Amino acid sequence: MANLKLHRATVKKVGAAVHQHDGGSKAGMLERAFTFAFRGLVYAQIWEDPVVDMEALAITPDCHVVTIASGGCNVLSYLTADPARITAVDLNTAHVALGRLKVAAAQHLPAAAFHRFFGEADSRSNVRVYQDLLRPHLDAVTQRYWEGRDLIGRRRIRGFASNIYKRGLLGSFIGSAHLVARLYGIDPREILAAETIKEQRRVFETRLAPVFDKGFVRWLMDQPASLFGLGIPPAQYAALSNDDPGGIRAVLRGRLEKLACDFPVGDNYFAQQAFGRRYAPGAGRSVPPYLEPAHHADIAARAGRIDFLHANLAEHLAGLPAATRDRYILLDAQDWMTDAQLNALWREITRTARPGARVLFRTAAAPTLLPGRVDDALLDRWQYRAAESLDFTARDRSSIYGGVHLYVLKG
Known part of the structure; x- marks a missing residue:
């Protein structure tokens, strides 16, 4: 019953963000099919390059960062830049549960066990580590998620005993692509x-x-x-x-x-x-910054600065005081939005932004999607860093987006 409530909470929030057409239309049926697919874990690993992100964001120790959580990799990786606070929101309860698990692991696991849990994610010992060292530090909702079962009856926490990166919607998609290639x-x-x-x-x-x-x-x-x-x-x-x-x-x-x-x-x-379908094994391998051994002490010391929330970003910002946030990471969420949703979001970003605030987002197509859709009076408050954005796009190793875009608050 608890898992059903989690699924319903995700479907409700994702549906509010995605549904733009009547349910009886072809477009509306596709949108609702997407909402159904999106109700569980989608990204075990986020697909935005955190190295590019941190260069673009120029995070300083006084920054309060607000980001969409997704798989949580970048949220923890931003800790290497030493921000004062990070608030990570997501429409998907599975992503929130994954982020909270990562925070608990950073705070309570030795470096080797932390890297085995998320860097390899394929050891039976990870399930025992969860039970003995992580579970006592998790809230009840997060516990229920990881101790519950997925659609085919597998306990979710056992994903870390059998390569969590093969699970989730994206993991299944990549597996299907491999299968087609092998055919x-x-x-x-x-x-x-x-x-x-x-x-x-x-x-x-x-x-x-x-x-x-x-x-x-x-x-x-x-x-x-x-x-x-x-x-x-x-x-x-x-x-x-x-x-x-x-x-x-x-x-x-x-x-x-x-x-x-x-x-x-x-x-x-x-x-x-x-x-x-995994991180390469061995020393010196390429992994997200939060998994690099040299960063572990900082990640562990700073993990308590992160809050993971199940929330809509615009609604979260609407509840904040004015001029209190410094960095905003929107991932590719704006590609989903109507003009009304875009304007509502940017009104709240502009209202809550401190001087010099930065907004970073990605788009499926190459151009920034804001001109002509966001009210000119709002957009004129921001400077689009066009040349830098082209450079960030070229250097984003994930390679799946058409554009990486940086806006900086004027004045």
């Missing part, structure tokens, strides 16, 4: 053996790229529901499709090409998750 005799892990960028490109062009020309794959990509596993609702699918004259197939091929060819795979944990 055509291709193992996506081949690219992880490449020792140079040149070799990565050869593998991409000769092994991975031809899959996009297969009839079944072309048909799949033309179905908006096929990308629900990436957390892409129908409105965002439309924006993505329009980002290239070649349509959705050209866009997806281009994004995969960037992931496969623009950065050394050994230094890109996003590529390792996409092509290998």
Whole structure:
């Protein structure tokens, strides 16, 4: 019963954000199908590059950061910049539960156990560690989530005994993509053996790229529901499709090409998750900043500065005093929004922002989506850092977004 309440809470909040059409229309049915898919864990790992984020945000020790939580990786990684406070909100109760678990683990696990729990996430000992060392420090709602069962009857906490990164909506999507590739005799892990960028490109062009020309794959990509596993609702699918004259197939091929060819795979944990479904093993591997051993002491000491809340971002901001927040990270949530929702959000961001505040967000398509949609009087309060945004977009190792955008409050 408790798990059902959690699911209903997620569906209600996600539905309020996503539903833009009547439920009887084709668009409305797709939106409701997305809401149904989004009710459980979506991202075991967030897919925005925290290194780019922290450079763009220029976090200082007096900053109060407000962000959408997603998988929580970036929330904890921002602690390496030593902010005063981080408030992480999410519409999805599973993401909130994952974030709270990470905070408890950072505070109460030795470094080796913390890295085994989230960096490897495939040891039976992790379940015992949860029971003995983490459970006593979790609130009742978070306990119920991890001790409950998923749709096929598996205890959720056991995901950390069998590679949590293969679970969730995105993990299942990546697994399905691997399965389709193998049907055509291709193992996506081949690219992880490449020792140079040149070799990565050869593998991409000769092994991975031809899959996009297969009839079944072309048909799949033309179905908006096929990308629900990436957390892409129908409105965002439309924006993505329009980002290239070649349509959705050209866009997806281009994004995969960037992931496969623009950065050394050994230094890109996003590529390792996409092509290998885990972080690469061994010392010196690429992992999110919060999992880097050199940062563990700081993460442990600062984890208490984070609050994870099950909330709508605009509604959360509406309850805050004016001029009290410094950094805002919106991920790609604005791609989901109507003009009315965008204006409501930016009114609250502008009202709660201190002088010099920064807003960072991503879009499925390349351009910033705010001009012409957010009221000019609001948007004129902010400076769009166009050149910097293009540079951040080029250097974002996750490679799945068309644009990374930075706005700075004037004055």
